[in-house]
Amino acid sequence: MAVDQLAPPPAVPGIPLLGNALPMMGDVQGFLVDTYRRMGPVFQVRALNQSFVIMAGESANRFLIEHGEAVFTSEESFGGLNQQFNMRVHVLRGRPHRHLRKQLAAGVSRDLLAARWDDVMAVTDRTLRSWEGEPALPVVDRFQRLAADQLSIAFTGASSAARFEQLRSAFELVLDATITGKWPRAVLLWPAHRRARAEILTFAREALEQRAQHPTGGPADLLDRALAATDENGQPYPPEVRAGMALQGYFAGINTVAYLYSFMLYALLRHPEVLDRVRAEVDAGGPLTFERLRDMPALHGLVLETLRVYPPAPGSARTVTKTFDFEGFRIEQGRRVIVAASVPHLLPEHFPAPERFDIDRDFAAARKASVYAPFSVGGHTCLGAGMTEVLAVATVATLVRRLTVKLPRPEQPLRITATPGPNPGKRFKVAVSSREQ
Numbered sequence: 001m002a003v004d005q006l007a008p009p010p011a012v013p014g015i016p017l018l019g020n021a022l023p024m025m026g027d028v029q030g031f032l033v034d035t036y037r038r039m040g041p042v043f044q045v046r047a048l049n050q051s052f053v054i055m056a057g058e059s060a061n062r063f064l065i066e067h068g069e070a071v072f073t074s075e076e077s078f079g080g081l082n083q084q085f086n087m088r089v090h091v092l093r094g095r096p097h098r099h100l101r102k103q104l105a106a107g108v109s110r111d112l113l114a115a116r117w118d119d120v121m122a123v124t125d126r127t128l129r130s131w132e133g134e135p136a137l138p139v140v141d142r143f144q145r146l147a148a149d150q151l152s153i154a155f156t157g158a159s160s161a162a163r164f165e166q167l168r169s170a171f172e173l174v175l176d177a178t179i180t181g182k183w184p185r186a187v188l189l190w191p192a193h194r195r196a197r198a199e200i201l202t203f204a205r206e207a208l209e210q211r212a213q214h215p216t217g218g219p220a221d222l223l224d225r226a227l228a229a230t231d232e233n234g235q236p237y238p239p240e241v242r243a244g245m246a247l248q249g250y251f252a253g254i255n256t257v258a259y260l261y262s263f264m265l266y267a268l269l270r271h272p273e274v275l276d277r278v279r280a281e282v283d284a285g286g287p288l289t290f291e292r293l294r295d296m297p298a299l300h301g302l303v304l305e306t307l308r309v310y311p312p313a314p315g316s317a318r319t320v321t322k323t324f325d326f327e328g329f330r331i332e333q334g335r336r337v338i339v340a341a342s343v344p345h346l347l348p349e350h351f352p353a354p355e356r357f358d359i360d361r362d363f364a365a366a367r368k369a370s371v372y373a374p375f376s377v378g379g380h381t382c383l384g385a386g387m388t389e390v391l392a393v394a395t396v397a398t399l400v401r402r403l404t405v406k407l408p409r410p411e412q413p414l415r416i417t418a419t420p421g422p423n424p425g426k427r428f429k430v431a432v433s434s435r436e437q
Contacts (some may be wrong), residue, residue, distance in 0.1 A: 003134055006330035009053055011044040019046030024114055030417040032056060032340045033347070039329050044257075050181045053331055056340035058350070061370045063326060064316065064339045064378045069093060071324050074380065076336065077317035080178025084170075086244030086249065090380075099232040101383060107222035107250060108384045113391070114152045115219045117290045120150050124157070124398050136408055136429040139262050144168060146256040148250060150382075150391060155222040155249035156207060163203055168254050170196040173421035175255075182419050193252035206323040222249050249384070256312045257388050259423040263310040264302060264396050266414055266424055268409055271357050275400065278302060282397045290390075299393045303361030306392075307374035309357060311342035312421055316376040344371035352436060372382065403416070406431045 010255065014020040023031040024047050024222075032054065035043060041057040078090035083364075089100045103128055110265065113120065127146045131137055138325075145164055153162035160167065173193055176182040187193065211223040226245035229237050237245075268275040277298045285292055315338035323333045344350045350371045351361065366372035375382035382388070399405070408431050417425040 003325045004332055006325055006328065008332070008397060009042045009329045010039060014046055018048060021047040024233070027416045028422060029073050029311060029342060029416075032314060033343050036340070042329050042331075045148070047181065051336070052152075052317075053335050053337045055326060055337060055339055055413055056343040057347075058344055058371050059327060059339050059368070060083040060339050061344070062376050064376075065370060066340065067324070068318070068339075068378045068380075071320060071322045072318035072337065073321050074318060076319040077179055080174050081184075081251070082244070084174050085200065085247050085249060085251070085304075086240040087384075088241050088244055089248070096232050097379065100229075101379075103225055103229045104245060104248060105223035106220070108155060108183055108387055110386050110390055112219055112221055112383075113387050114290045116154050116157065117154050117155075121288060121394065121398070123149050123153060124395055125402070128402050129434045130227070130398055131403065132434045133431045134180060137271055137428060137432050139428045139430055140258060140423055140426065144254050144258040145348065147256050147391075148259065148397070151257065151387075153251050153388070156211075156246070157218070157221060157223075158207075159218060160250055161192065163200070164204075164254075164400050166196040167250050168197050169193075171251055171254055172201055172385070172420045176297050180419045193288055195428070200247065201240075201243055204246045205239065205434075208239075208246055217379050222246060253422050256382065256384075257312075257338065257391060259390050260303075260306065260388060261313055261395055262424050262428065264306045264392060265399070265430070266428065267302065267306050267309070267357060268396070268400070269405065269430070274302060274359055276355070277359070278396070279400045282401050286400075288397050290337065293393050293397075295352075295388060296393060296397065297399055298359060300389075301361070303389050303392045304363050304372075305359045305361060306362075308345045308351065308363075310416075310422065311345060311374040313374065313376050313382065314342045314422060315340045316378075316380065339376075341373040341376045344373070400435075402435055402437045404433045 011397060014022055016079050024045065036056040041059055042053065045054055046053050074090045074092060081087040082091045089097065089104060092100060124146065127149070131142065143163070148167065149159050149161055152158065170193060173183070173187060176185050177185050204216065208223060208227060214228055224248055226242040229236055229242065280300045281296055318337045318339065320333050320335045320337055321333055321366055324331055346354045348354055350366060370377050375385040406428060407432050415425055415427060416422055
């Protein structure tokens with residue numbers, strides 16, 4: 001049957017005006033999995049004034065890998081990041097996109113993290129020690145500050161703590177206005193946001209100028225890569241694109257890495273048997289050197305299982321550039337699509353007893369089959385995924401070695417919020433004391 005003769009995907013029932021907005025504003029991963037089980041691998045949802053086609057399951061992941069570049073663009077979904085902060089990598093396609101990704105990847109590598117390991121661990125230990133004695137520590141906020149500092153030191157050799165508030169507020173507002181639709185795009189015209197944006201861009205330009213005048217002589221980091229970067233034709237990128245490259249690391253650290261840390265801590269508190277194994281593994285060795293991280297299976301299992309249950313990117317937003325057929329339904333040009341790459345994480349055919357938190361799972365086959373996809377799949381997979389996993393191991397190892405953490409209200413269930421990415425929200429607080437006490 002010709003594509004134009006196929007029916008559009010079925011619509012998920014919703015409530016007047018809001019549509020499916022309420023469940024999607026909370027545990028969006030749970031909503032996507034439940035709806036996939038009821039309606040199959042493709043369906044339509046509506047949230048307020050926005051409409052999306054959801055593609056989910058193993059077949060959706062394969063489609064994104066094999067055909068994504070031919071039928072999708074990220075311009076509408078991620079164009080705001082490019083317009084506001086010159087993060088061009090999110091909207092390019094084809095050869096220009098692959099070329100810029102390759103240059104950025106060199107600036108966010110594990111090798112760079114290894115070279116600055118002592119500095120990163122020093123700020124990690126100092127920050128975690130400063131939490132001692134807090135009866136109700138706001139977990140997400142503190143981990144955002146720590147992650148931004150860790151990554152800025154790794155990527156650029158300097159702390160970003162003085163700019164944290166501007167970085168967080170500006171980045172999150174852009175995501176909420178251009179990707180999630182939580183706010184109208186008019187909020188980007190607010191004077192406060194425009195001032196923060198101007199300060200951030202000035203900060204990036206000044207960092208690049210400072211590095212150009214005073215090279216470190218050490219391993220090439222994100223600033224060095226941005227200064228030396230050329231496009232796919234060998235021409236230097238314009239200054240604004242280089243500034244966007246320099247900001248890329250801060251953008252990743254403020255949200256994705258911090259949310260992973262937060263969910264890992266929650267998992268440890270909810271699964272004391274896992275905490276006991278992790279703590280025994282940490283206590284069994286000496287200092288947390290970069291080399292030692294390779295031999296910590298319980299911690300690596302904790303990271304991977306947390307990413308399975310609480311993926312940082314449950315859906316990858318795209319816009320259709322060419323009408324196509326998926327699973328017998330017509331997906332029309334111009335439609336906004338979310339490829340729910342992490343739906344297989346909670347399906348028993350891919351992960352037996354998916355409701356069980358199990359740090360001993362073997363993820364190798366699932367990775368190969370692209371059904372384990374916490375950072376999406378295909379050409380737009382998160383560039384910093386490898387560094388994120390290493391930092392998560394080191395951060396939680398340091399935390400369990402130094403601190404004792406408890407839930408002030410153990411009976412209170414976790415409430416996940418979906419914006420600007422799935423996270424435990426402001427209500428997730430813990431009581432912190434020194435483990436030595």
